[in-house]
Amino acid sequence: MCLAIPARIVAIDEAADMATVTLGNVKKDISIALIEDVKVDEYVLLHVGYALHKISEEEAARTLEMFDEVELMEEFTGEITEVTS
Numbered sequence: 457m458c459l460a461i462p463a464r465i466v467a468i469d470e471a472a473d474m475a476t477v478t479l480g481n482v483k484k485d486i487s488i489a490l491i492e493d494v495k496v497d498e499y500v501l502l503h504v505g506y507a508l509h510k511i512s513e514e515e516a517a518r519t520l521e522m523f524d525e526v527e528l529m530e531e532f533t534g535e536i537t538e539v540t541s
Contacts, residue, residue, distance in 0.1 A: 462516035
């Protein structure tokens with residue numbers, strides 16, 4: 457199963473086709489080579505270090521709420537310290 461997660465762009469390096477995004481309280485450098493006309497404060501769907509396409513802030517918020525419901529964001533940002541079954 458593949459999963460793409462919403463991330464907000466906080467900085468762009470156009471010369472390198474790279475951007476810095478936030479995922480919860482984590483910042484990550486990603487490739488923006490696959491999308492065009494991306495701007496700071498826009499949201500993208502992120503998969504294995506690549507922005508796949510832009511999404512609206514509303515769609516990002518809805519998706520992140522669903523992730524929170526099933527505790528996926530803690531897994532992505534490394535905040536889970538104990539796994540229970």
